Amino acid sequence: MSVENAPVVDVDEAAIPVEKKMYYRFESNDKKEFRVSELAIQQSETLNRLVEAMGYTSEDVENKPAIAIENIDGKTLKLVFQWCEHHKGEAIPVDDGSVPKIVEIPEFDAKLMDIDNGLLFKLIWAADYLNIVQLLNVSCKKVANMAQGKTPAQLRRVYLLPSDEEDEAAKRAAQEAQDPRAREVEEEFEERKRQGGNSFF
Amino acid sequence: MFKNFLTLPxxxxxxxxxxxxxxxxxxxxxxSRRTKILVKWRKRERLELKIHVETRNKFSFFALGADNTEHKLMVLERDFEPNCTSVLRLGDLVMKYQSYTDQSETVHIKYHYNLNPLENLAESFSDLFHTPGNITWKLETLDVSGVLKSIKxxxxxxxxxxxxxEKFYSSCPDQEFTMIEEGWNLWTLxxxxxLQQKNLVLKKLRPNLLSFLVNFRGENAVFECVHFEDLHVKELLKxxxxxxxxxxRSxxxxxxxRGASRVDYILEGVKHLELKKMVGNRFYSYESE
Incomplete structure (x- = not known):
């Protein structure tokens, strides 16, 4: 899909500028475009530094191609920018290293993160990649809360954890993918065994 | 790309x-093995672990406590069904777990009777929390022969x-700390x-305090008694x-x-000079090393 044909997703309809504000355009790895306010971008240290370094003017923002974020898909990026727009202008917390971490999840964030667990892990990954401290705090807290009162089997389902057997199978598959000849040799060996041959060579 | 907990940074x-x-x-x-490696890798703050072992009928209750809170972690059951599907492995120990519906925070584990799950669990948890030998065992029963070596x-x-x-402390004599919560009134001490334990706390002692005082052979002790006489201290000093x-040492x-201590009052009643004369050069001032 070309950039011109990509769907444009306005993250915050209510936040359409009354006064002249700069709205940056970002593009996910599945070519979805997002318009995000300058103030909202400040929640992400990575994006904030990026746009500062680019030094775009209002005309540049409209005329130049959208800034590509290669590692994050549109569904996840939409959640990230919704969060940034809602929390724009808020102070960015400083990690004081306290344990256990006391984090409260606001109502908006709780609703935003009411998603399937796979998407939640993608959201956390994106928050870490874009260095959005508070989003990372609340999403990690949400994941930690999911462990409450769970048995190992339940936790495996909740955290989408592979079992030891699945890990072993994945490891074997990865090894075979690296060396396709290994599989052929193994099959040949099995075949010869079935035929009663004692020696492979 | 598919994301799960393990793929997070x-x-x-x-x-x-x-x-x-x-x-x-x-x-x-x-x-899983990978989660164990991940959890163990993390250096967390030092924890004082307490393991609470209690046996009722055929159940052993195993609770893990830390940071002054007690989380009931597992319930061990001595029967084991070999055809069970939810199998849990801790070292060589194979166990089955299931959760209670009314106690969702408890993991219910079955194990082979002839194995020593407590010892394995103790090793596993001390390893997990990087606290070797730092686990305090809270025992309701002394029938824990499987863990004797682990208990410090x-x-x-x-x-x-x-x-x-006597049997319990003969089997594990090298205790770092021992506390007995319930009072006992033994006379052949x-x-x-x-009384040979290094650091001993005895609570709710019955009237034979003097026997405890004169026969104690450890280094540090706290004796909490129901009745206490000045005579006991004088006899101890002699x-x-x-x-x-x-x-x-202490x-x-x-x-x-009614929850208050009378020892301060009694010690105030003993004149310091008299005490010094009594104990000679073995006098230590209050709170000295």
Missing amino acids: LLVHLKIFSCLSPTEYSILSLC KSIILRKNNCEEL EHHKI QWILKRDDPL LIIKQQI
Whole structure:
């Protein structure tokens, strides 16, 4: 899909500028475009530094191609920018290293993160990649809360954890993918065994 | 790309771990080999672990406590169904787990009777929390022969008879800390193993305090008694002066009167000069090393 044909997703309809504000355009790895306010971008240290370094003017923002974020898909990026727009202008917390971490999840964030667990892990990954401290705090807290009162089997389902057997199978598959000849040799060996041959060579 | 908990960056794992309780942290380690490695890798703050063992009928209750809170972690059951599907492995130990519907925070584990799950669990948890030898065992029963070697700190919660205690402390003599919560009124104490423990706390003692005082052979002790006489202290001091190679370093005697201690009052009644004369050069001022 070309950039011109990509769907444009306005993250915050209510936040359409009354006064002249700069709205940056970002593009996910599945070519979805997002318009995000300058103030909202400040929640992400990575994006904030990026746009500062680019030094775009209002005309540049409209005329130049959208800034590509290669590692994050549109569904996840939409959640990230919704969060940034809602929390724009808020102070960015400083990690004081306290344990256990006391984090409260606001109502908006709780609703935003009411998603399937796979998407939640993608959201956390994106928050870490874009260095959005508070989003990372609340999403990690949400994941930690999911462990409450769970048995190992339940936790495996909740955290989408592979079992030891699945890990072993994945490891074997990865090894075979690296060396396709290994599989052929193994099959040949099995075949010869079935035929009663004692020696492979 | 498919994302699960294990694919998250390590710094994110650390953030999540900082929000988990020790119980959740332990249960995560039981999910798979990879989660165990991940959990163990994390250097968390030093924890004082307490393991609470209680046996009722055929059940052993195993609770893990940390940071002054007690999280009931597992219930061990001695019967084991070999055809079960939910199998849990801790070292060589194979167990089955299932959750209670009414106690969702408890993991219910079955194990082979002929194995020693407590010892394996103790090793596993001390390994997990990087606290070797730092686990305090809270025991309601002394029938824990499988863990004797592991026990270095013990709190005996229920009243046990003299022979049981003698047997228990004969089997694991190198205790770092021993506490007996329930009072006992034994009179034949002279060579009892309990009085040879290095650091001893005895609570709710019955009137034979003097026997405990004169026969104690450890280094530090706290004796909490129902009744306490000035005579006991004087007798202790007399005997102490005569002793050779006495390891005693500190001793606190506490009398429980509606929660208050009478020991301060009694010690105030003993004139310092008189005390100095009595104990000679073995006098130590209050709170001295």
